[in-house]
Amino acid sequence: MDYFDILISILGSSIRLSIPLIFAALAGLFSESAGVFDIGLEGKMLASAFAAACIAYTADSAWLGLLAGIGASVALGLVHGFSSITNRGNQIVSGVAINFFVSGITIVLGQAWFGQGARTPQLTSAGRFAPIILPGTDAVRGVPVIGSLYANVISGNSLLTYLAFAAVPLSWWILYRTRFGLRLRAVGENPGAVDTAGISVSWLRYRAVICAGLLCGFAGAYLSIVQSAAFIQDMSAGKGYIALAALIFAKWKPVPVMFACLLFGFLDALSNFMQGRQVPLIGEVPVQIFQALPYVFTCGLLAGFVGVATPPKAGGIPYVKER
Amino acid sequence: MSAASVQLPNWITYGLMPILNLTLAFVISGLLIWLIGESPINALVLLLRGALGNGEGVGFTLFYATSFIFTGLSVAVAFHAGLFNIGSEGQAYLGGLGCALVALALDQYVPWYVTAPFAVVGSAIFGAAWALIPAWLQAKRGSHIVITTIMFNFIGAALMVYLLVNVLIVPRMMAPETRIFLDGGRLPRLDWLMAMFGLRLGPAPFNVSFLIALVMCFLVWLLIWRSKLGYEMRTLGASPSAAVYAGVRYVRTVVVSMLISGGLAGMMALNPVLGSAARLQVEFVGGAGFVGIAVSLMGRNHPFGILLASLLFGILYQGGNALSFDMPGISHEMVLVIQGLVILFAGALEYMFRPALVRIYQNLARR
Numbered sequence: 001m002d003y004f005d006i007l008i009s010i011l012g013s014s015i016r017l018s019i020p021l022i023f024a025a026l027a028g029l030f031s032e033s034a035g036v037f038d039i040g041l042e043g044k045m046l047a048s049a050f051a052a053a054c055i056a057y058t059a060d061s062a063w064l065g066l067l068a069g070i071g072a073s074v075a076l077g078l079v080h081g082f083s084s085i086t087n088r089g090n091q092i093v094s095g096v097a098i099n100f101f102v103s104g105i106t107i108v109l110g111q112a113w114f115g116q117g118a119r120t121p122q123l124t125s126a127g128r129f130a131p132i133i134l135p136g137t138d139a140v141r142g143v144p145v146i147g148s149l150y151a152n153v154i155s156g157n158s159l160l161t162y163l164a165f166a167a168v169p170l171s172w173w174i175l176y177r178t179r180f181g182l183r184l185r186a187v188g189e190n191p192g193a194v195d196t197a198g199i200s201v202s203w204l205r206y207r208a209v210i211c212a213g214l215l216c217g218f219a220g221a222y223l224s225i226v227q228s229a230a231f232i233q234d235m236s237a238g239k240g241y242i243a244l245a246a247l248i249f250a251k252w253k254p255v256p257v258m259f260a261c262l263l264f265g266f267l268d269a270l271s272n273f274m275q276g277r278q279v280p281l282i283g284e285v286p287v288q289i290f291q292a293l294p295y296v297f298t299c300g301l302l303a304g305f306v307g308v309a310t311p312p313k314a315g316g317i318p319y320v321k322e323r
Numbered sequence: 324m325s326a327a328s329v330q331l332p333n334w335i336t337y338g339l340m341p342i343l344n345l346t347l348a349f350v351i352s353g354l355l356i357w358l359i360g361e362s363p364i365n366a367l368v369l370l371l372r373g374a375l376g377n378g379e380g381v382g383f384t385l386f387y388a389t390s391f392i393f394t395g396l397s398v399a400v401a402f403h404a405g406l407f408n409i410g411s412e413g414q415a416y417l418g419g420l421g422c423a424l425v426a427l428a429l430d431q432y433v434p435w436y437v438t439a440p441f442a443v444v445g446s447a448i449f450g451a452a453w454a455l456i457p458a459w460l461q462a463k464r465g466s467h468i469v470i471t472t473i474m475f476n477f478i479g480a481a482l483m484v485y486l487l488v489n490v491l492i493v494p495r496m497m498a499p500e501t502r503i504f505l506d507g508g509r510l511p512r513l514d515w516l517m518a519m520f521g522l523r524l525g526p527a528p529f530n531v532s533f534l535i536a537l538v539m540c541f542l543v544w545l546l547i548w549r550s551k552l553g554y555e556m557r558t559l560g561a562s563p564s565a566a567v568y569a570g571v572r573y574v575r576t577v578v579v580s581m582l583i584s585g586g587l588a589g590m591m592a593l594n595p596v597l598g599s600a601a602r603l604q605v606e607f608v609g610g611a612g613f614v615g616i617a618v619s620l621m622g623r624n625h626p627f628g629i630l631l632a633s634l635l636f637g638i639l640y641q642g643g644n645a646l647s648f649d650m651p652g653i654s655h656e657m658v659l660v661i662q663g664l665v666i667l668f669a670g671a672l673e674y675m676f677r678p679a680l681v682r683i684y685q686n687l688a689r690r
Contacts, residue, residue, distance in 0.1 A: 039473065083671035092407055092469055093620060094671035096613055097663050104659025105355070111654040112359040118654070241473055248470060286489065292481035295474040299456070302466035311467065 004148070010269050012153045015161065016227065018265025020045065020236075022164045023219035024243035025250070025257045026171050027212040032252060033175060034208030035188035035314040039095035040080055041216055042240025043102035048073040048220025050106040053120040053231035054113070056127035056224075065127060065225050066160075070217030076102070077213025078206075085205045088318030099240075107233055118233040120224075128225050129158040158226045160218060165258070167215065172254040184208055188312035191319040201319045219243075245298040252311065264294045329681045341621060341669060343676050345635075348664040355660060361652050373645020374638040378517055380645065382527025386599065388637030389529075392536040393591035394615025395622060395629040396543050397450075397584045401468075402624050403547055404580035405560035410457060410472025411588035412612025413479035414450040418589025419596045420483065421449030423491075423501055423603035426596075430508025438508055442597055443535060443590060450589015451582040453479055458581030462574040468581075476612075487605055501603040510598040530598030532590075539587060540626035546583070556580050588612060610659075617666040620673070636662070 024041045031038040048069035056065025076098055083089040083097075107118040114120055134155035140147040175181040183204055187194045191201045219239075224231045246264050250256035271290030279285055353363030374384045394411045401408035408414075425445040429438045457471035487499040510531040514524040547553040555576050558566040567573050595607045614636055621635070622628025643658030668675070 037469070039469075079667070083667065087672050087675050089671035089673060090620075091671075092409065093616060093666060096409070096616055097667035097671055099663070100610075100613065100659050100666060101663025104656040104661075104663060107656035108355075108359065108654050108660055112652060118656075238477065241477065244470070245474060286485050288481040288485040288488075292478045295477045299460070299471060299474050299478075302464065302471060303460055304464050316467075316469075 004145070006273070008148055008152050010266070010273055011149075013272065014262060014266035014269040015153060015157065016265075017268045018261045019161050019164045020219040020222050020227075020239050021243045021246055021261035021264055022168065022258055023215045023222065024240055025246045025261055026167055026254065027215035027219065028244055028247045029171065029175070029252060029254060029257060030184070030208050030215065031212035032247065032315055033188045033312055034184045034205045035191060035312055035317065035319075036081070036084055036205055036209055036212075037091040037095070037316040038080065038209070038212055039092060039241070039244065040076065040098035041095075041212075041219075041243055042236055042238065043095070043099035044073040044076045044213060044216035045220040045223065045240050046106055046234070046236040047076055047102045048217045049224035049235055050102075050110065050120070050220075050231045052217075052221035053123065053224040054110075056123055057121050057230075060124060060126045062127055062129045062225055066129075066218070066221045069221035069224075070214055073217035073220060074210055074213035077209040077216070081206050081209040084318065085202050085209070088320065091316055091318075103234060106231070110231065110233075118231075120231040123225060123229040128229055129160055131156045131158055132162070158222075160222045160226050163218065164222075167218075168254055168258045175254065180207075185312070187319075188314055191314050195319070195321060201321075205319075216240075242294050245294050248311075249294075249298045249301055251301075267293050329685070331677075331681065331684060335680060335684065337623060340673065340676060340680065344668040344673060345665065348661070348668040351664055351668075352657075352661045356653065356657070359652055361650055366646055366650060366653065369649045370642030370646045371638070373649070374642035377525075378522030379525035379527045380641055381522055382517060382524045382529040383641040383644070384634070384637040385533055386527060386529045386594065386637070387640040388633040389533045389536050389594045389598075390591050390611040391614050391618045391633035391636050392540065392629060393594070394588055394612050395618030395633055396539055396615075396626065397586075397588035397591070397612075398615045398619035399622070399624040399626075399629060400543060400547070400556075400587060401580055401584035402619060403553070403560050404556040404576060405563060406458075406461065406577065406580060406584070407469050408454065408457075408472055408581065408584045408588075409469055409613070409616060410454060410475050411584070411591075411615045412608055412610070413472070413476035414453045414585040414588035415591040415608045415612050416476075416479050416483050416606075417453040418446035418450035419592035419603050419607055420486065421445035421447070421589060422592050422597055423504075426504045426508030427501060430505040433507050435507055435509055435511060439510060439531070439597075442508075442510075442593060446589040446592050447586035448589070450592075451586040453589070454581045454585025455578070458578045458585075461581070462577040480606075484605060487603065491603065499605050504597070504601045508597065509601050510593060512598075528599035530594065532594040532598045535590065535593065537630075539590065540630055543587070544626045552576075552579065588615070591615075614662065617662070617670055620666075620670040636665075639665075 024045055028038055028041055051072035052065040052069030055068035056062055080094050080098060083094040084091040110118040110120060137151050137155045141151045183194060183199055187201055187204045195201050223235050242264055246260040247257060250260040267290050271287050274285055275287055356363045356366050374380050394415060397411045398408055422442040422445050425442045426438060453475060457468055457475055460466040460471050461468040491501045492499050493502050512524060512530045517524045555571045558571055559576050591611060596603055618629055618632040618636060621632040639658055639661055644655060647653055647655040
């Protein structure tokens with residue numbers, strides 16, 4: 001295998017690995033822009049993966065699976081909203097609770113319904129989103145460099161992959177070019193001002209957590225009905241937290257979020273590729289280094305080595321209308 | 324006047340509300356069990372019998388509770404200083420390295436009671452060290468401690484797996500774990516204590532670290548409510564600006580609070596590593612750090628409350644194990660579900676019933 005082919009294959013798998021991160025990090029972006037911390041990204045993703053796999057299997061339809069995934073994730077988002085917006089509970093605790101609950105319930109229900117030890121049955125092709133071959137793939141395949149890049153990296157991904165990349169400019173547009181987005185960001189910076197203007201802080205924040213639920217739903221469905229063909233115990237495997245790191249690494253901005261997720265996806269792909277391989281001069285690089293790198297980068301950023309990350313000012317603080 | 328500012332008597336805030344919240348969490352868990360097609364009442368009976376029905380069950384319950392006391396105290400100490408340490412998980416993991424190194428170095432030469440103090444110090448130092456950077460980042464750079472401690476949980480997990488797989492592993496063995504400690508590196512089990520109550524411990528790994536945990540409860544109480552440092556921490560937690568105005572040194576207090584918190588989390592490792600497995604294994608913490616958050620919340624950040632809440636979660640863990648053994652339809656992970664619901668209702672939704680209780684209380688008081 002020459003170096004170019006290796007590069008192409010690593011790039012292809014980095015894109016595949018970064019899709020759930022992009023969805024989840026954008027979810028976190030919506031929630032945190034409105035001032036609601038969300039460490040339940042992980043749990044919502046896992047719940048969505050489970051619901052998507054269950055329904056995609058029973059109904060034999062990828063679309064219904066996706067819908068179920070989104071439904072489960074939005075429902076959990078509403079629970080998070082109920083505890084952290086309506087009841088002004090601690091948002092971190094609520095997120096931790098959701099993560100615990102989901103990591104248990106997916107296994108309990110999976111075992112009770114399918115009896116395959118927390119796995120859902122293998123999906124048929126109707127239960128999954130098929131790769132989309134972009135037009136002109138065969139025509140350019142022969143062209144050196146670009147042809148291979150187009151055929152193996154850009155084309156041949158699933159619908160959700162393209163949707164993830166479409167969601168990035170869309171999120172930017174919603175957050176920075178619509179009235180809703182302006183208010184959403186305002187409610188994360190200074191909810192008092194928004195309230196004074198006669199706009200409901202609670203309803204805005206609820207809409208933010210619903211958006212977050214929606215996007216996490218895509219992330220989870222991607223895991224179980226695109227990347228794999230079944231739900232596997234704990235299949236989100238910390239991706240929700242990596243997405244959170246990516247969100248901070250990107251300083252709470254949509255387009256940098258995409259690049260951060262691609263970078264972290266690339267690290268993941270690289271670590272898979274490097275497993276058991278020798279690097280000239282260094283020898284075998286331990287996989288754990290790649291696993292830790294996203295977090296090390298983010299901490300480095302937070303330490304101020306690579307610019308400063310300023311979170312939304314009212315993040316994590318419940319809004320109290322009157323004293 | 325909004326319901327949030329009405330004073331309720333303590334027995335409602337500290338007694339009735341947590342009980343109502345817990346009851347709701349258990350009712351919903353029961354509904355889930357019923358949905359799966361098992362009897363919730365049977366499940367509850369099996370759970371309680373498994374956790375408290377015999378000496379072995381009680382031993383396991385207390386064994387789990389011991390871990391939760393340490394992590395609960397860890398979260399509580401940071402919480403009093405206004406810091407949310409959700410890195411107890413990672414700090415406990417690193418603490419395991421500290422006490423394992425001590426045990427590996429000393430177990431051939433000295434009896435356990437010589438090793439134990441060094442192990443306590445070792446685990447505390449390693450746990451504290453893992454809290455140092457997030458503490459420093461919070462104090463100096465203002466980076467949110469929740470975020471940095473999450474990151475350090477993952478960095479710690481990667482580090483420990485690397486060390487166990489590549490450095491500490493016994494040569495020519497497959498399992499990524501250290502060698503088994505000799506008796507000099509183990510904490511003995513407390514069968515004599517159980518015997519005093521007429522119970523037989525059986526194979527349960529209830530061990531000396533429970534006594535260490537009780538001592539720590541007392542020391543934490545002393546620190547928070549009877550020392551100058553504790554006073555400074557509580558002032559900082561109540562109002563950072565007022566604390567700084569009053570002359571509390573912000574950076575120092577934040578870092579010291581987090582070091583104590585990390586040290587307590589690190590000591591949790593004594594229980595599973597030296598007290599039970601007698602070797603350092605991958606992922607031995609198993610979520611106890613996160614349970615610590617729930618324990619501390621439910622215990623209202625007071626050592627005595629933490630002790631009670633730890634017992635509750637110990638019962639849940641051991642009872643859940645017994646339940647999944649007796650009811651094959653319910654997998655062991657039901658514990659996680661109940662735990663999630665308890666954290667949700669007793670933690671995040673702790674004031675859900677408050678407005679209603681305020682209304683009832685005011686109506687009654689008016690009569």
